[in-house]
Amino acid sequence: MAKPVHSMIRVYDETKSLDFYNRAFGLEIADNLRFPDFALIYLRHPSSPFEVELTVNFDRKEPYALGDGYGHLAVVVDDVDAEHERFEKEKLSPGPLRDFKHDGKTLARFFFVTDPDGYKIEVIQRGGRFG
Secondary structure (H helix, E strand, O other): OOOOOEEEEEEOOHHHHHHHHHHHHOOEEEEEEEOOOEEEEEEEOOOOOOEEEEEEEOOOOOOOOOOOOOOOEEEEEOOHHHHHHHHHHOOOOOOOOEEEEEOOEEEEEEEEEEOOOOOEEEEEEOEOOEO
């Protein structure tokens, strides 16, 4: 059986990306592999073995065009209201809190935030399907 281990995104500014993912989600560098032309930086939260792989191409002169196929990453938190407030205090520009319903019941309470490269991350209240 396959086990998910990481999701890779290309980032333009390594410093901004590392700062964002650490301040926003507490992701820490698990590994930083440097090559002549690029780096692979694996970020992990202590609560999970799943990693976000940041690929930094050193010769890149402009930000990446994300295209129209990318959706988002998602994380769960214990208190989405408190996290939204913290993101605002950290000036991470969270989107509005949403109450997403299905068949009249709340499926998820969440907000989105955008990283320095334009990637969307959904921050979801832990519980139900997202426990």
